[in-house]
Amino acid sequence: MSALLQLTSVSQAYNGKPVVDAMSFNLADGEIACLLGSSGCGKTTVLRCIAGFEPLLGGEIRLNGECIASVGLSKPAHLREVGMVFQDYALFPHLDVAANVGFGLRALSDGERRARVGQMLEVVGLATLAAAYPHELSGGQQQRVALARALAPRPRLLLLDEPFSNLDVDLRQRLSHEVRAILKEQGMTAIMVTHDQQEAFAMADKVGVMHQGRLQQWAAPYELYHQPASRYVADFIGQGAFVPAVISGAQCVTLEVGEYCSLQPLPYPPGEQVDVLLRPDDVVHDDLSPLTALVKSKIFMGSEFMYTLQLASGQQVLAQVPSHHNHAIGEPIGIRLELDHLIAFRRG
Structure with missing residues (x-):
């Protein structure tokens, strides 16, 4: 698969303090990724840089081969074909569900807009609630409306900023699986930010573990768990x-409970x-x-x-x-x- 999104040595700082430090990764067309890390690690700042809400201090961002951000260059956010689902959903309280979903479709004719809104409400399972208002919906339903609104303009890339954080644990788990299924069905490329490992593993094809502004590892969830690239990742995941233990051979270690050998050579000398x-x-x-x-x-x-x-x-x-x-x-x-x-x- 070709890379739809490319970040190369992206850096950002607030008041002279580095927040994102030389971050690089590629995301293939149709892949779902999660940036995972504790509060303050810089993951939301990365999302804001991709969306066009923050300028870059260094590096560049390319979307579908086009440079959309670099030092001194920033394509306006509304022209980037990037959709966003915010942590608090940011629904308009005075608009009903259909009007919320159709908010970004003003360039379409009335008929085209109604058809697209109806299609997206079917996709997220809310076709019967088109005339309801946000305050009449549950948290999970509001999250679905926000997702439908972000998908309606057919963005090239979807960004989700901790979209399940306001929901209870059971609903978070269910919706993370359902949202992944919807994104895959739509062929959408997406990046989600979260501090919840289980959420990241349930949603993502690739997970990027961040710590103090740096990307520690970018890999599939299985690889992160079983082949961590650093002690930090090993300690953070799971x-x-x-x-x-002591290295006792090219592929073996001796613990107090016996000797165990790996299928792969270990990068340490005997002893x-x-x-x-x-x-x-x-x-x-x-x-x-x-x-x-x-x-x-x-x-x-x-x-x-x-x-x-x-x-x-x-x-x-x-x-x-x-x-x-x-x-x-x-x-x-x-x-x-x-x-x-x-x-x-x-x-x-």
């Missing part, structure tokens, strides 16, 4: 514990001290295993427990265990490691 990341799904409960660990705490999560386990050295790890294995705190249980993806970093 859950887990770093345990000390190097490293920390190995153990995810909760790497630690498997096995009553027949001679290796045991003490249950230090547990969290009931419905279909499973999240156990905190203590090894003989005192090192603690997490284990994700089906909930019919209900063990008492202080009880030793058998475990084994399944390290299909061996993630190791030099001990700092």
Whole structure:
């Protein structure tokens, strides 16, 4: 797939303080991406630069091959063919749903506008609410109206700024799946900003992890989880514990619980001290295993427990265990490691 959006060394600063630092990535036509990071990492600023709301301090942005922003150049926001869904939806309270969706279609004839509005309300499942006003809608319905309004002018690129943050957890999860399906059905290229990992994984083909204005890794969710490019990404994505180990061969490490080998060579010489990341799904409960660990705490999560386990050295790890294995705190249980993806970093 060809790149629809290209950011090359994009930088921005507020009051002399860098907010986005030399950020580069490509987004293919039809892909959905998420910029993921904690508050203040610069992710919303990137979105605003792409939309045309912020000038660039450095670098350039290209959309469909055209330079839309660089130092001293900024194509007006309304000419960029970029749609945006805001965090607070920004619906017009005095307009009904149909008028909100059709707001950006004033260049069309009345008949064309009505047809496009009707089509978009069908797409988002709100055809029966065309005459309703925003205050009469639920949060999820308002979010759908905002999405329909952004899609109606047929933008080349859609930007979503934490669109689910005002919704409860269950609705967020459901809508993230539904919005992804709508965007894919429409063939839309999109970038969403979020601080919620599960939301990013549910929505995105590519996820960019940001920290202090820098892009730490740009990859598919599976790769981020199993092949993190840095210790920061490994620590930020998912859950887990770093345990000390020593490189014992080109593809092997020795932990206190034994030697484990990777399918890929490790970038450290034998004898190097490293920390190995153990995810909760790497630690498997096995009553027949001679290796045991003490249950230090547990969290009931419905279909499973999240156990905190203590090894003989005192090192603690997490284990994700089906909930019919209900063990008492202080009880030793058998475990084994399944390290299909061996993630190791030099001990700092």
